[in-house]
Amino acid sequence: MRTIADTLLENNISWKYYGEGWKTFVTHPSTSVYCNICNPFLYETAIMSNPTLVAAHLQDTPNLYSDIAHGTLPAVSFVKPGGLLDGHPSSSKFGLYEGFVHKIIDSVQANPALWASTAIFITTDEGGGYYDSGYIQPVDFFGDGPRIPLIVVSPYSRGGRVVHDYSDHVSLVKFIERNWSLGHITSRSRDNLPNPVELPASPYVPTNAPAIGDLFSAFQFPPAKQSAADNGNEGAAGMLPF
Template sequence: TISDNYHQPVMGGTGANSIMIGTADAIYYTDGNGNATKPPADQIENPLPQANTNNWYTQDGYSGGSYTNCSDSHQPGAGTLRHYLDRLPYKPDAKCAPNTYYLLNNYNPGYNGDGTVNTSTFTTPPSPVRTIADTLIEKNISWKYYGEGWNTFVKTPTTSVYCNICNPFLYETAIMTNPKLVSAHLQDTTDLYADIANGTLPAVSFVKPGGLLDGHPESSKFGLFESFVHKLVDKVQRDPSLWASTAILVTTDEGGGYYDSGYIQPLDFFGDGPRIPMIVVSPYSRGGRVVHQYADHASIVKFIERNWRLKPITKRSRDNLPNPIQLQTHPYVPVNAPAIGDLFDAFEFPRTP
């Protein structure tokens, strides 16, 4: 089953979109102790175009400027977006806390793989924002994040294919300051294959290939990513008992651009963004079908929460939004906006595998 209405959650890069898979929310600049504070001036986003350029931002991304205090309409670019959101008929909450500078693009996470604080440049400080991992731990539901190259990343990060900005849990203080949690839950894809073979997969698994296989055009090809997914699906399907209770959700971090011919639903200040792939592989999925329910990365969080009867991560995270009500005559636009789905429309429960 595929979705043709699944979106990247942030109008930004790999890091900000990957974080949403864990938090269903944006993270912000802190003093390292969980308190919101103002970042250095050269790290504050300024989307106003430089003179004599084709809309080249004054400050953006790695070269300077990835945070915004979107609660202040006088901040560059913030006022225009806030005005747009305020004029929408359904008045979405911008989710901009006062005097808080939110991450919009790609910055390194606040921790290294060994749990030490990351002090390199272009790094967001340790984050206090809760993730779905906290909820799973509290409810004793097993989970792991398998990232290719993790073992090398922990020892010699510069030689690893590991994508640190892709792991939402590397940003979080509650996880990374607890060595037992790191050891138990952050592992390599070699551990993934061993867990599949041994029948010891956790209830919830996040899987990320390394930079050579993840399909990013700078370092990979999409066919290599497809082969990685094919290998993973084959391994799971070889074990009938494992396959009978498995749902594999295949997506990408973001689409590499901001244009979309379809509808993009404004949910808050940070997104949504354009559509990206979502493929559901499971004995319970509606094979050969295309589903239209509006969804983004926070829908993965909602899927986990609905399946295990969990509450939203926080009071402000996107998993609080209702499932969309969409008309058959216009199936792509929720009439109860802002709303995002939980991906259950891609399945048929109960059903004998």
């Protein structure tokens, strides 16, 4: 199965998946805090059968902090904390996850050149079973599910407001594809869904369902940057969905 990694590789767009505990997972998996089921690229034959790709694109969080400090982050970065910091109640606390995120944001903002072209997306994988009365859209056979947090941190994000576009984890993929003018992963993947059209009286409920947003409504780029982003030339050059 193809992933967004294939699209990025085919278009020479740099990317990395930084997973905390990767180094110990490779050598002593039974003692590592690494979350193997959280890394989609770990299950793609085209990636894992190529040692060069593995070394270049699957790395640990010390590599993340080094790349931030030296301004060498790839264009697209995925970051996943280990089991002790991921906020899951069985092994962690959400305050520890917040601290993990806070450290990364502070590090990026300490590098003005990097901060000027970076968008950080902070989210979780699910809601922990808590009830949510929000609208759930039947986007395909597999779902969707209850709402989860998504916070956008960027010089161009519209701070202090809630974006009411209906989005999904795949909206992160749609953001990448729009920002770099890329095609869909496959002809049947969820990133083929259109952006939602919603009425003011019914936020979150697309009139053109099934539809999911590409997260661009969370930003307010200057006109020149907005045009460049739509042409795949500028915009959010570094993306860190957590």
